[in-house]
Amino acid sequence: MDIKGAIFDLDGTLLESMYVWDTLGTQYLIERNIEPERGLNEKFKKLSIIQAAEYYRLRYGITDSVEKIIDDLNKMVENEYFYKIKPKNGVIDMLDALEDKGVKMCIATATDRYLVERCLKNNNMQQYFSAIFTCTEVGAGKDTPVIFNAALKHLGTDKERTYVFEDSAFAAGTAKAAGFNVIGIADKYAQGGASGVIAVTDDYITDFYEWIKKI
Numbered sequence: 001m002d003i004k005g006a007i008f009d010l011d012g013t014l015l016e017s018m019y020v021w022d023t024l025g026t027q028y029l030i031e032r033n034i035e036p037e038r039g040l041n042e043k044f045k046k047l048s049i050i051q052a053a054e055y056y057r058l059r060y061g062i063t064d065s066v067e068k069i070i071d072d073l074n075k076m077v078e079n080e081y082f083y084k085i086k087p088k089n090g091v092i093d094m095l096d097a098l099e100d101k102g103v104k105m106c107i108a109t110a111t112d113r114y115l116v117e118r119c120l121k122n123n124n125m126q127q128y129f130s131a132i133f134t135c136t137e138v139g140a141g142k143d144t145p146v147i148f149n150a151a152l153k154h155l156g157t158d159k160e161r162t163y164v165f166e167d168s169a170f171a172a173g174t175a176k177a178a179g180f181n182v183i184g185i186a187d188k189y190a191q192g193g194a195s196g197v198i199a200v201t202d203d204y205i206t207d208f209y210e211w212i213k214k215i
Contacts, residue, residue: 001214003103005157007148007180010109010116012167014125017085018189020077021045025052028073034060045191046143046170048110048135049073070136074112081115087123088185090208095128097212104155106131108147108164113137130154142171145178152180169196176200183211 012018025044026036037059044052053069056062062069098105106129109116113134120126133151140146152162159179166172167185169192176182184201185208186194198204205211 002161003163005155005162006098006103006105007108007151007164009166010107010111012187012190013165013185014087014091015085016088018187020080022189024076048141050136051141074115081119085119094208094212097215099128104157105129106151106154108133108151110135142174145174148175148178148180169200172197173200
């Protein structure tokens, strides 16, 4: 396989962390005695944290600033990112294999930087990645290719030799429509489910040891 660059999503792709976000959308409202709409958690899987905060203000009349809502949401998951979340099966061996091949790697995630950096450090993973790109910092969610293009520019690799790794169907679809090679990663909490991810990716793996064999 002719791979020179790798852009990794974080939650549900490199980390077993999607459980943290699976019910956060409704939990935030319930703690404020607000009845959440049906399907809110699934809807939030397509949103950056800024988009989620803006939705709370528009749909539910939350009067806190976007910044305050984001801060509150992040604080609700801090303990998991600081102390508990672990990498998915085969991730470290896969990163070692890519590093040995000289593949340039970075992260493109909807999770805010301080949570990402702390979790990567806890799991001795930070050294593999030359940069972290967050939706908050690039000012766009994964419904547009802004974050993937920023990551590609940083890596400096040819797009046809750069692979995006995603567990979410909508994010994978965005990257694919932008011309990237996209590898779908199995995760039980994935937006769109396995069939949705498979439909918009070039390959789909249930375990990173599968990918090591293809490198």
